[in-house]
Amino acid sequence: MFAPSSAALLGLVLLAAPAGAAERTPFPTCETGTRHIELEADAPDIPSEVCIHPQLSTNLFFDSKLARVELAARERFRVIEGDFGLTLVPSESLHDGERVPVTVHFQDGAAPASVTFQLVVHPSEAERQVEVTRHPRTLASYRQGEQQARAESQQCREDKARLQAECSGQVGLTGLIAQERMGKGGVAYKDLGHEVTSRSGNTVTSMHASSYRSDTYREGEKTGVVRLAVAQALINTGKRPWTPAGAALVGFRRTKWKALNVWPGESIPPGLMRQVVVEVEAPESEARGAFTLEMWGQEDAARIELFDGVTFP
Numbered sequence: 395m396f397a398p399s400s401a402a403l404l405g406l407v408l409l410a411a412p413a414g415a416a417e418r419t420p421f422p423t424c425e426t427g428t429r430h431i432e433l434e435a436d437a438p439d440i441p442s443e444v445c446i447h448p449q450l451s452t453n454l455f456f457d458s459k460l461a462r463v464e465l466a467a468r469e470r471f472r473v474i475e476g477d478f479g480l481t482l483v484p485s486e487s488l489h490d491g492e493r494v495p496v497t498v499h500f501q502d503g504a505a506p507a508s509v510t511f512q513l514v515v516h517p518s519e520a521e522r523q524v525e526v527t528r529h530p531r532t533l534a535s536y537r538q539g540e541q542q543a544r545a546e547s548q549q550c551r552e553d554k555a556r557l558q559a560e561c562s563g564q565v566g567l568t569g570l571i572a573q574e575r576m577g578k579g580g581v582a583y584k585d586l587g588h589e590v591t592s593r594s595g596n597t598v599t600s601m602h603a604s605s606y607r608s609d610t611y612r613e614g615e616k617t618g619v620v621r622l623a624v625a626q627a628l629i630n631t632g633k634r635p636w637t638p639a640g641a642a643l644v645g646f647r648r649t650k651w652k653a654l655n656v657w658p659g660e661s662i663p664p665g666l667m668r669q670v671v672v673e674v675e676a677p678e679s680e681a682r683g684a685f686t687l688e689m690w691g692q693e694d695a696a697r698i699e700l701f702d703g704v705t706f707p
Contacts, residue, residue, distance in 0.1 A: 419491070421445075424519040433528045435505045441495065441512040446484050447520035454480045454511070456498065456526045464497040482513070490517045504530035582607045582707035590626065590687075593700035597632040597691070601667060605706045609678070618678040622706050624687060629667040637661040637692040641672040643704070644686045651676045656689075681706060 424445035431442055446452050459477050470488055474481040480498065488494070494513040500506075509526065583606055590603040606623040622643065630636050637660070641653040651674045662668045672687065687701040 419493075421491070421516055422514055424516055424521050426519075427523075429521050429524045431524060431526045433506055433509055433526060435530060437506075439506075439510070441510040443512045443514050444524060445516040445519055445521045446482065446488075446494075446513045447516050447518065448484050448486045448488055450520040451481055451483045451522065452513075452520055453523045454482070454498070454526065455524070456500075456528065458504075458528050458530070459501045461499040461501040463499075466494050466496070470494075484513075484515065488515045490515055500528070500530075502530065506530070580608075584705065584707040586703075586705065589703045589705070590624075591702050593702065596699045596701075597630065597636050597697070598628040598662065598689075598699055599631050600701050601627040601629055603627070603701075603704070605704065607681070607706045619675055620678050620681045621673060621675055622681060623671055623673045624704055625669055625671045626701070627667055628662060628670050630662040630664050633664055634693065635661040635663050638670050639690055639692040639695060641674075641687060641689045643672070643674045643676070644688060645680060646683055646685075649680060650688075 422443040422445060429444075444452065444454075456478050460475070460480070463473070463475055463480055465471060465473065465482075467488075470485045472481075472483040472485070480496075482496070484494075492515040494515075495510055496513055497508055497510040499508040506528070509528075584604060586603040586605055588602065590600045592599045603624060603626045605625070606621075608621045608623075609618060624643075638656045639659070641656050643651045643653070645651075653672050653674050655671075655673045657671045657673075658668075660668065670689075672689070683705070684702070685704040685706075687704050689699040689701070690697060691699070
């Protein structure tokens with residue numbers, strides 16, 4: 395008599411298995427004690443799975459007052475709703491592996507405004523008590539964040555357009571005229587020499603400085619603005635290379651203008667000197683007097699290099 399091979403027997407077993415058995419979603423792990431769930435305002439909206447079992451109660455408790463509850467197949471549950479909690483007792487009509495969504499909405503209008511749980515019918519266990527802690531974020535703070543993001547996006551678009559115009563347009567004196575930076579006074583120059591002093595503790599020291607001013611008027615605006623530039627011969631007195639990353643010009647009222655450009659962005663090795671140019675744009679009415687120049691490097695952005703006595707022609 396012919397004896398089937400082990401491979402043939404395995405094939406018969408696989409053919410006899412119920413359709414979809416290999417695709418069945420595994421049951422979640424059920425916690426036997428009190429389960430704690432924390433809701434973050436900015437967290438992805440992925441429903442948490444909660445184990446339930448027919449005729450066993452599952453209690454959901456919240457630290458925020460409830461507005462309403464949406465439960466699919468509600469007729470298959472006994473439901474007790476409270477201001478801060480919800481009790482669910484599934485009936486025998488629910489079968490192992492069934493998944494029933496329940497969404498709870500909160501009253502205070504903060505985010506997250508609601509939370510959805512996936513109730514999973516477990517063959518033997520149920521999570522009897524689930525305590526939900528919510529870390530809300532008010533809608534007003536969302537609106538404030540959106541306004542700030544839009545303002546930053548608009549500033550980025552303006553900076554991008556300006557840089558594209560500067561990089562793709564004319565260069566030299568023609569470029570200054572084309573970009574409307576050549577005012578009636580042209581570009582004014584001032585030799586600062588050693589007037590610019592470096593603060594104690596600086597990594598780089600100013601050996602010589604000069605400054606420049608160029609008038610410009612934005613189209614459609616009556617208020618004049620000026621472009622200011624400071625060119626410094628900087629020597630690295632530290633023990634590590636220093637690479638300029640950013641700068642800002644600070645006025646006597648602590649008004650600060652962030653640099654449009656710091657050039658060149660090349661590293662200055664210890665003991666060597668290199669010229670670094672910082673350019674800012676400021677209202678004409680506030681571009682007089684003595685200023686402090688702040689600079690920081692790529693190696694440590696938190697460390698500020700300070701230079702006093704910066705003036706412009």
